[in-house]
Amino acid sequence: MTTEHSKGKTKELIPSYRDIDNAIAALRGVAVETPLIEVPELANELKLNSLHFKLESMQRTGSFxxxxxxxxxxxxxxxxxxxxxxxxxxxxxxxxxxxxxxxxxxxxxxxxxxxxxxxxxxxxxxxxxxxxxxxxxxxxxxxxxxxxxxxxxxxxNRPLLHPFDDSHMIAGNSTAAVEIVETLKMRNYPLPDHVYCCSGGGGLISGIAIAFARYSSKTRVIPVEPEGFDSTGQSLNTGKATTLQITKNSICDALQALKPGKVPFACLSSLNMGRPIVVLDNQVREAMSLAYELRRIILEPAGAAPLAALINNANLVRNKDIVVIASGANIQPQDFVSHIR
Missing domain, CATH: 3.40.50.1100 (Rossmann fold)
Structure with a gap:
């Protein structure tokens, strides 16, 4: 289960391209091929060349x-x-x-x-x-x-299925990125310069990053984490998996892993990633409100974190082609309303 982008001791941990291809075939017609929507008005406001949202919030059970x-x-x-x-x-x-x-x-x-x-x-x-x-x-x-x-x-004697520290989980999650590539090519759009993706334990972002390393070497996937839970960013910056201490709460309940998974970190540390970004709760709330205002998209806080990272750091990606992964929409209506007020 190794592939071209693996190095040294990480080889046995990283999903192979064959594994990803098998996952793509298995998920066709079972998973939702979620919408990839263009948001030109926000692209113009942020001075981007193009901007797309990948709505994993519309996947079966409300997330990727x-x-x-x-x-x-x-x-x-x-x-x-x-x-x-x-x-x-x-x-x-x-x-x-x-x-x-x-x-x-x-x-x-x-x-x-x-x-x-x-x-x-x-x-x-x-x-x-x-x-x-x-x-x-x-x-x-x-x-x-x-x-x-x-x-x-x-x-x-039940198999323990880890939510993110598992190469098959990562291979399955990578299919969202494959759909992005296929859709953009079909529409004759350039592949993205940057993809903004949330990171908790790393199961989604590692799959997204592996797929883009395969199909678009120019693309940099940017890890986005809430303040106080930036274990992926700190780990990538230091070159070793870092365990955080709990210092605060976050509205991003789905992004509170204190350490990246072993398999995701092996994947991410073998790739050329974008600069990690930390977002604040108020920035996430603003992004939730903006997504609803622009397209009536309902996102849970974790799902809106990548958009928050983009709109608060857009000066770094002017004139670039951008994709934002909207990872989930599992939030109670009253909580959503409370956040966007």
Missing amino acids: KFRGAYWRCMQLRPDEKNNGVVAFSSGNFAQALPVAASLVGTSTKIVMPIDAPLLKKKRAEKFGAEIILTDHGNEGREVVAEKKAKQISEQE
Whole structure:
């Protein structure tokens, strides 16, 4: 499972182009080929050559997570399907996995932080998952949830499917970038100079970056993280995976990993990435409001973070072709209204 862009000890960790091609074939007709919309009025305002939004917010279960979840579930052996799977998630993977698992004929247990958004907990149950809640206190919410998921995996002999630290998850997520490339080529648009993408544990951005390294060597993928949770940016800057301490909260509940996954970081550190950007909560709220104002697009905070990064740093990319990944839309209506007021 290696490919041309891998180096040294990271070789065995990085999804191969063949793995990505297989994921593309498997997801055709199963995942939504989400819209890639042009936003010329904002491009003009920001002095860009072109601007497109990739609306993964319109993917099955409301986020990009379905892509990786389905491709990972396709790898399960018959005996693993019989036992069912277990995972941990702050919300979006918790919704995507039970849907993906049901399509391959298996069941799901999900460990979620007790303070995960109510909508995400309810929807995960609606989609068929059995939910176990964990109280993380002052510890990292995903750290505690992962410990519990590992315990269940060992006790019940269920495969533990990691939401981002998994090469198959990354390969599945990369298909969003392949769609961007295909659509832009079909429309005779230039491929992007920069792609703005959020990063939590790194499962989405590593897939996006691998795909663009394959199809568009000029493209730089820019990691976007909330203030206080910029583990990917700090890790790329220092050259080694960095674990953060919890110092503050963020409205971006889906982007609160304190350390990038081993596999995503191996991918990202092997590629030429754009300069990481940290966004503030108020900037994210403004981006949520702007997306709604421009196209009536509803985004959760994590889904709006890349747009926030662009509009607050547009002077760095003047006259460039830009794509913004809008990764998810799982937010309660009253919370959305509260954020955009």
